[in-house]
Amino acid sequence: MTFLTLAQIRAALALSGFDSEAAQRLMAPRPRAMRRSEARAGAPRQASVLVLLYPRDGELAVVLVRRAAHPQDVHSGQIGLPGGAREPGETALQAALREAREELGLREPVHVLGQLTQVYIPPSDFMVTPVVGHVARRPAWQPDAAEVVEVIECPLGWLLDDTRKVVEEWPVGDSSMRVPWYNIAGHKVWGATAIILSELEQRLRLVLGP
Numbered sequence: 001m002t003f004l005t006l007a008q009i010r011a012a013l014a015l016s017g018f019d020s021e022a023a024q025r026l027m028a029p030r031p032r033a034m035r036r037s038e039a040r041a042g043a044p045r046q047a048s049v050l051v052l053l054y055p056r057d058g059e060l061a062v063v064l065v066r067r068a069a070h071p072q073d074v075h076s077g078q079i080g081l082p083g084g085a086r087e088p089g090e091t092a093l094q095a096a097l098r099e100a101r102e103e104l105g106l107r108e109p110v111h112v113l114g115q116l117t118q119v120y121i122p123p124s125d126f127m128v129t130p131v132v133g134h135v136a137r138r139p140a141w142q143p144d145a146a147e148v149v150e151v152i153e154c155p156l157g158w159l160l161d162d163t164r165k166v167v168e169e170w171p172v173g174d175s176s177m178r179v180p181w182y183n184i185a186g187h188k189v190w191g192a193t194a195i196i197l198s199e200l201e202q203r204l205r206l207v208l209g210p
Contacts, residue, residue, distance in 0.1 A: 002157040003059050004204065006113075006134060012203035013114035013132060020117035020199050027165075027198035029191065030178040036120050036127070044120065044127040048096035049083030049193075051116065051132045051200065052106070054139060059155055062197075064189065065103060065143070066150035079152065079184070080193045081130070082106075092129035104151065105142025108135040116199050119192050130196045154184045159201040160208075 021034060028034065036044055052063050066079050082103045086095040093112060100106040110133040119128045141151045158164055164183045169176045181190035182197065189197070 002160045002208070004156050006053075006060070008204065008207050009053065009060070009113055009132070009134075012200065012207045013116075015203055015206060018203060018206070023199045023202035024117065024119065024195045026202065027180045027182070027190075027194040029170075029180070032177075033122050034120065036122075036125075040125070044125050046086045046092075046095075047084055047126045047128045048086060048092045048099065049081035049128055049130050049196065050096040050100045050110075051081060051130050051196065052100060052110070053113075053132070053134045053156065054137065056138050056153055056155070059157060061138075061153050061155050063104070063139075063141075064152040064154055064184065064187075064193070065148045066152060066187070068145070068147055068149050078191065078193075079187050079189045081196065083128070085126070093131050096129075096131040096133075103144055103147050104139070105144070106135075106139055108137065108139050110135055116196055119195050121192050128192060128196075132200075152184060152187055158182070158184065159197055160204065 025034065053060050063082065064079055065082055082100040083096055084099045086092070092115070097110060113132045113134055116130040116132060119130070121128060143151055159182070165180060166183055167178060167180045170179045179190055180194065181188045182194055
């Protein structure tokens with residue numbers, strides 16, 4: 001497995017001329033709208049997620065959560081990054097940190113490394129900003145049981161392991177959808193979360209080289 005450093009993460013986030021949409025599409029379901037339709041009324045709701053990196057067993061890891069089931073939430077029960085809708089007056093960073101504190105009990109000071117490209121989520125009409133941050137030690141997770149039913153720790157090097165990628169055809173009504181997903185300890189990580197992680201993965205591949 002590839003062991004990654006913070007210097008490589010910073011270099012990956014600082015790449016100029018990087019085609020983020022092409023990187024995102026590699027793990028996006030098909031068909032899927034990557035941009036909001038101009039015919040859709042109003043403006044998308046704003047949300048943030050935190051791509052939180054931290055040391056675990058001598059390597060960098062990223063935390064994911066399995067969300068609790070809520071009948072009115074289209075993302076209910078899915079695997080995702082900690083985060084949620086922005087409150088009035090919040091910046092993307094403030095929302096990402098607040099949500100991580102509320103969902104995971106995060107108390108460690110977060111060093112912000114940068115952001116990834118925004119991702120549009122058609123079913124919920126959210127525009128999501130991924131904020132990348134690092135904490136110096138593995139947090140003592142204290143998940144809010146009303147929001148999070150499982151904390152999933154993913155070694156960052158797993159994103160570069162192609163054996164952890166799966167592509168399936170999922171039935172959708174009278175048709176089907178091609179769905180790529182990361183196999184993270186038996187969990188299917190797909191949709192917007194896989195799209196965000198795919199951009200980070202492809203940035204890292206460029207930095208690491210052949």
